[in-house]
Amino acid sequence: MIEISNVSKSYGDTIVVREVSLQIPRRGVTSIIGPNGAGKSTLLSMISRLAPMTAGTVKVDGLDVTRTPSDVLAKRLSILRQDNRVGSRLTVRDLVEFGRYPYSKGRLTPEDRAQADKAIRFLDLQAYSDRFLDELSGGQRQRAYVAMVLCQDTDYVLFDEPLNNLDMKHAVGMMKLLRQAADTLGKTIVLVLHDINFASCYSDYIVAMRDGAVVRHGPPDVIMTSEAIRDVYDMDVEIQEIQGRRISIYYT
Amino acid sequence: MGGPLCHVKPSTGRTRRECCRRIVKRLLLAATIVIALASISLLIGVGDLSLQALFSPQEGQYATQVLLISRIPRTLALILAGTAMAVAGTIMQMLTRNRFVEPSTAGTVESASLGLLIVTLFAPEAPVIVKMLVAGGFALAGTALFLRILKLVPLRSVLTVPLVGIMLGGVIGAITTFFAYRFDLLQSLNAWTTGDFSGVLRGRYELLWIAFALTLLAYLAADRLTLAGMGRDFATNLGLRYRSVVSFGLIIVAMVTATIVVTVGMLPFLGLIVPNVVSLMMGDNMRRSLPWVALLGAGLVLACDIIGRVAYYPYEIPIGTIMGIIGSGLFLFLLLKGRERLA
Ligand SMILES: Nc1ncnc2c1ncn2[C@@H]1O[C@H](COP(=O)(O)OP(=O)(O)O)[C@@H](O)[C@H]1O
Ligand SMILES: [Mg+2]
Numbered sequence: 001m002i003e004i005s006n007v008s009k010s011y012g013d014t015i016v017v018r019e020v021s022l023q024i025p026r027r028g029v030t031s032i033i034g035p036n037g038a039g040k041s042t043l044l045s046m047i048s049r050l051a052p053m054t055a056g057t058v059k060v061d062g063l064d065v066t067r068t069p070s071d072v073l074a075k076r077l078s079i080l081r082q083d084n085r086v087g088s089r090l091t092v093r094d095l096v097e098f099g100r101y102p103y104s105k106g107r108l109t110p111e112d113r114a115q116a117d118k119a120i121r122f123l124d125l126q127a128y129s130d131r132f133l134d135e136l137s138g139g140q141r142q143r144a145y146v147a148m149v150l151c152q153d154t155d156y157v158l159f160d161e162p163l164n165n166l167d168m169k170h171a172v173g174m175m176k177l178l179r180q181a182a183d184t185l186g187k188t189i190v191l192v193l194h195d196i197n198f199a200s201c202y203s204d205y206i207v208a209m210r211d212g213a214v215v216r217h218g219p220p221d222v223i224m225t226s227e228a229i230r231d232v233y234d235m236d237v238e239i240q241e242i243q244g245r246r247i248s249i250y251y252t
Numbered sequence: 253m254g255g256p257l258c259h260v261k262p263s264t265g266r267t268r269r270e271c272c273r274r275i276v277k278r279l280l281l282a283a284t285i286v287i288a289l290a291s292i293s294l295l296i297g298v299g300d301l302s303l304q305a306l307f308s309p310q311e312g313q314y315a316t317q318v319l320l321i322s323r324i325p326r327t328l329a330l331i332l333a334g335t336a337m338a339v340a341g342t343i344m345q346m347l348t349r350n351r352f353v354e355p356s357t358a359g360t361v362e363s364a365s366l367g368l369l370i371v372t373l374f375a376p377e378a379p380v381i382v383k384m385l386v387a388g389g390f391a392l393a394g395t396a397l398f399l400r401i402l403k404l405v406p407l408r409s410v411l412t413v414p415l416v417g418i419m420l421g422g423v424i425g426a427i428t429t430f431f432a433y434r435f436d437l438l439q440s441l442n443a444w445t446t447g448d449f450s451g452v453l454r455g456r457y458e459l460l461w462i463a464f465a466l467t468l469l470a471y472l473a474a475d476r477l478t479l480a481g482m483g484r485d486f487a488t489n490l491g492l493r494y495r496s497v498v499s500f501g502l503i504i505v506a507m508v509t510a511t512i513v514v515t516v517g518m519l520p521f522l523g524l525i526v527p528n529v530v531s532l533m534m535g536d537n538m539r540r541s542l543p544w545v546a547l548l549g550a551g552l553v554l555a556c557d558i559i560g561r562v563a564y565y566p567y568e569i570p571i572g573t574i575m576g577i578i579g580s581g582l583f584l585f586l587l588l589k590g591r592e593r594l595a
Contacts, residue, residue, distance in 0.1 A: 081485055
């Protein structure tokens, strides 16, 4: 379980995350939604010890993330941030194999390699595995990063807008893959999503943020109402039930 | 990562072992070229030294003396300095994530010279290892200052980074020159900042083995340095203690630079050219690329030194000049060829 208690973050006088308390249960997919600048990325960075918090605590399976040695945490929790610019010329395979670093510390075992192969296959990257990252399209690169994080094989996996740059087919593939990881491998997946319909179709739980605070949280059918979405985004949308799923029509 | 040096291409249907063998073969070929260059370097020079002379009874003793006291030390110094400088450049480029950074575009060399000047002024009798350590301390402080300034400069573009470094180096260099002028040490300062191997003799180059040992140490940490080169967030996510790895890398760079400045003087462009060429050829996974960086560094320095010695025989053109010409040419080529990637 991820326990977030009274977490705040401010830059100078501006508070960007204010007193967020939240419990994210083990197993399953939790989506965080909210308008630009709501503090979603900041919250995710604090949960994963990439950014220090101004106040509050975050515990993952009882381990305080700011006190636990980084290499211990790296075997339990992994994160992929929103904008990744790995400037190094690494091949996709190199990158994915580095996902095993917390375990192998550079000495890859055959199991480590098998794990990397599997991650490459899952993300449909076999054809590109020997290409350098700077020779890929944005979507292919995004999939390579996701493969690396999956190769890290942690119980908790955090993604900040993992569907960035992905085409329709790969976006759906990615969501199915994450759903499957939660269902068959018992992973706890936390992701920031912009398309609330993906959140609706694939999450067990949705957390809605606005102005640095959590304004609503609950299962999809509680969050996917016109009223709740108006509270979060200041926008009137129509929600329809299509094939048993709540879909919002917000394009026009 | 991979096996120590391997780069597998399953798409070509080769097994990991076959690929390893191919890579080792190529490395051996490159090493053979370096050894050939080293042999040429041993045999040319003003003092007559031919293979016949070496084995003839009359001249043999003289030739052996030349070989032991001057030629072998010089060739070893070239190899050690070339290797270490190229590796130091690679480490700096990884840690700053910028392809234009090397010890002479980050204030490192100028700081080392300042340290060396100060220790020469206040403790002229200090053993050379002490001088080197003081210079290394200054080099480290100067590089740390460079990184601190980078954090404060907004809107970092690829080119502002080395520009900041060159300006910082200019300021430190000006201070150093001022004091060198006041205390009549300009000639020494010149020796530190321009590489020259003509004065290398037995007993005057051995410090370079320290630079070599540091290079080996960097190789042992190759995975960690590569990870650090992916940026702080990636590195932290994978459990790396990012700051300690960066500090470790910078200490290696500072000490290598200090050693080279103290013994043979700075070699320009080397730390810029070699890492860029190797990166284009085989990427930035340092476990795989560092052996190539080392070989190419040694080979380039040996080649430049040989050209400098034969071009105007019996006079010698300083290696810094040759490196400047070849280096800037290569660098222009790289800029034009790898433009998309560098910009
Ligand atoms: N380094 C920073 N300094 C000042 N403000 C920042 C910084 N980083 C983010 N912010 C501000 O924090 C707020 C939340 O940002 P973020 O968490 O990235 O939002 P989201 O991911 O929900 O779009 C934004 O208003 C942003 O401008
Ligand atoms: Mg964000």
